[in-house]
Amino acid sequence: DTAVSQTPKYLVTQMGNDKSIKCEQNLGHDTMYWYKQDSKKFLKIMFSYNNKELIINETVPNRFSPKSPDKAHLNLHINSLELGDSAVYFCASSRQARVQGRDTQYFGPGTRLTVL
Amino acid sequence: GENVEQHPSTLSVQEGDSAVIKCTYSDSASNYFPWYKQELGKRPQLIIDIRSNVGEKKDQRIAVTLNKTAKHFSLHITETQPEDSAVYFCAALKYSTLTFGKGTMLLVSP
Numbered sequence: 001d002t003a004v005s006q007t008p009k010y011l012v013t014q015m016g017n018d019k020s021i022k023c024e025q026n027l028g029h030d031t032m033y034w035y036k037q038d039s040k041k042f043l044k045i046m047f048s049y050n051n052k053e054l055i056i057n058e059t060v061p062n063r064f065s066p067k068s069p070d071k072a073h074l075n076l077h078i079n080s081l082e083l084g085d086s087a088v089y090f091c092a093s094s095r096q097a098r099v100q101g102r103d104t105q106y107f108g109p110g111t112r113l114t115v116l
Numbered sequence: 117g118e119n120v121e122q123h124p125s126t127l128s129v130q131e132g133d134s135a136v137i138k139c140t141y142s143d144s145a146s147n148y149f150p151w152y153k154q155e156l157g158k159r160p161q162l163i164i165d166i167r168s169n170v171g172e173k174k175d176q177r178i179a180v181t182l183n184k185t186a187k188h189f190s191l192h193i194t195e196t197q198p199e200d201s202a203v204y205f206c207a208a209l210k211y212s213t214l215t216f217g218k219g220t221m222l223l224v225s226p
Contacts, residue, residue, distance in 0.1 A: 031212070041203055043160065043216040055212055090159060103148060105214060107159040 003027045004108035006091050012114045013081055021076045021111045023091030031055075032074035033092040033105065034066060043090070049074050050096070081115045088112050118143045118210050122217025129196050130225055137220045139206035140188040148209035149182060149189045154219075155202045163204075164191070196224045 004025045013019055025032060033056070034046040047066040048056035054066070063079040078085060091108040119142040129135050141149075147168040152160035166173045166180045166189065173180050177196075182189040193200055201224045206217040 033214075041154075041219050043205060043219075045213055045215075048212055050212070103209060103212075104150065104162060104165065106162065107152075109159050 004091060004093055004106055006089075006108040006111050008111060009109065010112050010114075012116065014116055015081055015083060017081050018077070018079045019081060019113070020078070021089055021091075021113070023074050023076070023108055025072055025091075025093040025106075025108075027093060027095075027106070029093040029106075030071055030096045031094045031103075032068065032071075033094075034074065034076050035090040035092060035107075036060075037088040037090060037110070039087070047074075047076075078113075081113075083115050086113055086115045118146055118208055118213065118215040120206060120208050120215050120217040122206050122220055124220060125218065126221045126223070128223045128225065131196060131198060133196055133224075135191075135193045135196050135200070135222055135224075137191045137204055137206065137222070138188060139190070139208075139217050140186075141208040141215075142187065143208070143210050144184075144187065146208040146210040146215075149180070150207050150209070150214075151178075151180060151191050152205045152207065152216075153202045154205065160205060193222075196222075198224050198226050200224050 007022045031050045033048045049068045052068045065077045068074045088110045090110045092105040094105045122139045150165035153163045154160045177194045179192045203219045
């Protein structure tokens with residue numbers, strides 16, 4: 001039933017490794033987002049792309065690099081993973097950012113990243 | 117940037133009671149206020165939203181009110197049911213950035 005999908009659902013890895021999380025939406029939306037939800041459930045925006053163009057880049061370490069090969073995909077690559085990167089990462093999409101009535105965001109199922 | 121405060125952090129009610137969750141925001145440029153429900157291990161799901169040109173919106177047992185002057189908005193759930201138990205997040209949208217409150221864990225006891 002989900003129109004925003006993420007893979008993998010769970011990711012367990014060692015410190016120092018590099019990993020990627022993939023996100024795809026089949027809603028025809030132009031804007032996609034990455035959020036991080038920490039252990040206290042706080043949801044915080046990391047990045048946003050509108051039609052493959054970066055429009056939001058919050059203060060995150062440059063070890064995190066989003067990549068949008070096309071407007072239906074927004075992948076998150078993380079280099080040199082650290083313990084503090086452990087969290088649930090959610091992808092989301094909206095029809096169009098900055099356009100009233102088209103800016104409602106729909107979330108993917110999340111990827112639980114555990115760094116050992 | 118925008119700052120969203122949400123209260124209470126936890127809320128326990130008996131089935132059938134009403135539940136109210138309150139949020140305040142800091143930036144008057146914010147113009148869209150969604151509410152999300154997140155069940156354990158699941159994604160945040162939009163349950164209701166309100167735009168800055170509207171003061172109140174209702175959808176069955178759920179209603180949201182917005183006071184732009186005071187910069188606060190509230191979620192009201194009537195006739196609560198055990199399946200309403202979840203974490204609820206308010207959020208405020210300014211331009212493209214959605215800022216979330218820290219969440220309210222609602223527990224509805226049968």
